[in-house]
Amino acid sequence: MNPPIRLVLAGALVALAGCTSSPTRTAEAAPMFSAVRATEHRGSDDLLTAGLGLPGLRAMTPPAFADAAQPTPEELRRRALWSNWRGIADLAPGGGFGELYGSTATVPGREFSALAMVTGASQPHRLLVQVPDAFDVSRRCVVVSASSGSRGIYGAIAVAGAWGLPKGCAVAYTDKGAGTDYFDLDAGQGVRADGTVGARGDGLAFDPATTSSSGIAFKHAHSKDNPEADWGRHVKQAAQFALQSLDQAFPQAAPFTFDNTRVIAVGISNGGGAVLRAAEGDSDWLDAVVAGEPNIHVEGARPLYDYTTQAALLMPCALLDVDNLPQPPLAAQSKPLWTQRCAQLKEAGLVDGSDAAAQARSAHTRLKADGWTDEALRAGALSVGFDLWRAVAVTYASAYGRYGFGELRCGNRYTALGTDLAPRAATPAERAAWWADASGIPPGAGVHILEPNPTAPLTTLQCLRGLWSGNDEDARRVRDGIAATRAELPRKGLPVVVIHGTDDGLIPQAFSSAPYVRHAQSAGRDVRYWQVRNAQHFDAFLGLPDYGARYVPLLPYVYEALDRVSAYLDGAGPLPADAVIATTPRGMGKPLQASNLAIPR
Known part of the structure; x- marks a missing residue:
């Protein structure tokens, strides 16, 4: 095993964040970043799966910690990748991932991470940039994404990472002010930038202002920032951090700017809503957007x-x-x-x-x-x-x-519960695993709504x-x-592709993507819309036999839209046309076939 090697780059990157003079397509100054870290991921610990590969991601038990109460940052990262892959993609045998669509290829490279603040916020959000060794400085590309749901910083790995990293693009992520930086009020401990547990004042990613001394707080609910109102700004800061990370990774090819680097935004669910918010206003820094099953609110629709x-x-x-x-x-x-x-x-x-x-x-x-x-x-x-x-x-x-x-x-109280369903203090082992195991919204990972x-x-x-x-x-x-979360129109001329399952039961298209697309198209915006029959919200649940039998995954259409958008930007093909895609469910016990997906060609 080759553990990641920490590089001492914090001072250099923070200075770079504040002093860069590279021209960009926007006049907005780059934000300051804190808790900057850089790690290398090669050999048995790669960027995409931390060395687990598809067999390891399919394992029913998570990667173990040598010391359950004190896992290392490397162990936490591997387990967070395992958890987030399984929470987003259908990895079950017969589901088609890695065969019909998607990739878990071994991708060596470096990671750069930081905390950032948007104006007016009291708590930071996390940023992460993955730079593959195969990054081509002559074809500069960044894929920027936001975690789905309220997931932690690896919450879009199966969406943006699985598409961008094998193609040699850098991939930038934001947890958009949510994530798994839980805080244990009983112990007075939270999560450091590297995922390990620390006390107040010890570089925590979330340190709530509260007089309560019992329970468990988490950022999405308790930051007092209403982070959803700033989703678009979170995505842009991730892209800005990507450019500065690339300057550090390839100093001989610097500067990396929005003028000389292609930036495509992609996300699903809340992440899809976030990238659509990034498409608003001064989004001349963006080249294209792909949004799957987006949680997006426009005037006249149901939030x-x-x-x-x-x-x-x-x-x-x-x-x-x-x-x-x-x-x-x-x-x-x-x-x-x-x-x-x-x-x-x-x-x-x-x-x-x-x-x-x-x-x-x-x-x-x-x-x-x-x-x-x-x-x-x-x-x-x-x-x-x-x-x-x-x-x-x-x-x-x-x-x-x-x-x-x-x-x-x-x-609005959250706590660990005993066998008698009474509140109790969390154990050190439970607390240590929250950052890797939690989905960002309890109940889950041993945290319950009281x-x-x-x-x-x-x-x-x-x-x-x-x-x-x-x-x-x-x-x-x-x-x-x-x-404050209501969306505005995307920038004129910006290519946007929206994909949504017609059977979505969590974010129904009738309340989200359909009114957004109508609003945007009626205003003359270049928004394309794929409606996928027999697709619901959670690809990860297609491993359940009845769900796999009756529903198709949505991720293949997200990857295909990214392929089409990329080809369009290269001048090698048109953008997708609007389509209602008539899929064919595979039925009970049958493997998924390309014919089931019926992707438009």
């Missing part, structure tokens, strides 16, 4: 918080009236709980009907009247089964309202819904935060 809180309330009941649901969730376990939800909704006056069947029809009718399709509802059953709607609602309410830990009136009304969960959900539909001070505060 994420609106349809999430509605789904959290009504969808468990409504699904009793929807046929042919995928499994999981298991019907035998779910139906009694969903029936109970119907009764609670009836008692609260939120649905009509004298029995569960009628109440389910009422909930189903209300969702469809507000734009939900049965395809989205079927796929949304997975989010019901994993309690994702509540998790998203609690986190985003806190973020939009800029609440600190414990300040959200509906209940329900303020455990015997009446509908009370919390109604409170969260009221922050959208109500008119008190808290509701106005949350809605103001949501309004």
Whole structure:
């Protein structure tokens, strides 16, 4: 094993960040970066999979730590890559990754990482740049991306890294002000820039301002910065850090500028929304954008918080009236709980009907009247089964309202739980693994939402819904935060390709990409739109037999769009035309074939 070799470049890069005089296509000054690190990744520890390769990524257990309470930065990085690959891509045998599409090739090179701040923020966000040894200074290319969901800094590795690194492009990432820099209030410890645990004042990537002494805080919910409002700026700072990292990596070829370096932005889910936000305004630094299943909010459309809180309330009941649901969730376990939800909704006056069947029809009718399709509802059953709607609602309410830990009136406390479901302090081993294992939004990695009304969960959900539909001070505060995330048009002439699955049950295209594309195309912007039949939101869940049988992955279309955009910029082909892609599900137990994908040629 050749462990990464740390290079002492912090002073040089920070100076470079503040003093560069290279011309760029924008007048905005480059930001200052802190906690700058550089590492080498060659031999048995490469950029794309940390030496795990496809077999190692498919392993059911994560790479182990030699000391569970004190893992090394190298161990944490390898485990974070394992976790993020598995959270985004369908790596299961027969799923087609590495055969029909995608790559886990061994890519040697260097990584540069830093913390950065946007104007007005109180907490930093993470940046990472991967520079492959095969980078060609005569064909300068940077792929810039943002993590999907609230994932940590490697949260777009399977999207941007898998496409850009094997092609010799540098790849820049941002966690866009979210990520897995959790803070343990009981221990007074958080996460350093290298992923290891440290105390307050020890170079932490997130150090919350709170008087609470018990529980677990995390950046997306508790930074008080409403990071989603700054997603576009986060992406641009990642691209700026990429140029400065390339200056350091190839000083003989410096300066690297937006004028002499191609920059393509790509992301999925929240990352897709982030790159579309980067396309706004002074985005002359960007050459093209590819956005998959984007969480994007435009005037007149339904924002994420609106349809999430509605789904959290009504969808468990409504699904009793929807046929042919995928499994999981298991019907035998779910139906009694969903029936109970119907009764609670009836008692609260939120649905009509004298029995569960009628109440389910009422909930189903209300969702469809507000734009939900049965395809989205079927796929949304997975989010019901994993309690994702509540998790998203609690986190985003806190973020939009800029609440600190414990300040959200509906209940916003996170903690480790004992076997008796009572709050307890986290162990050193649990704390040490959060940065690598967590997805950025609890529950997960041993961190749970502490329900303020455990015997009446509908009370919390109604409170969260009221922050959208109500008119008190808290509701106005949350809605103001949501309004700050509204997207503007992309720059005129900027090539943009949007890809979305028609069966997406987490970010339905009817509430996100469809109104965005209509708005942009009606304003004369160069936005192309691929709508993929039989594609839902989570490629990673296609390893579940019923999901793999009925849904196709979305990542192949993202990679194909990147290929088309790259060829277009080279003058070697046109941009993709708008298309509704009629895919063919592979069926139970069958391997994915190219014919199933039906990618337009």
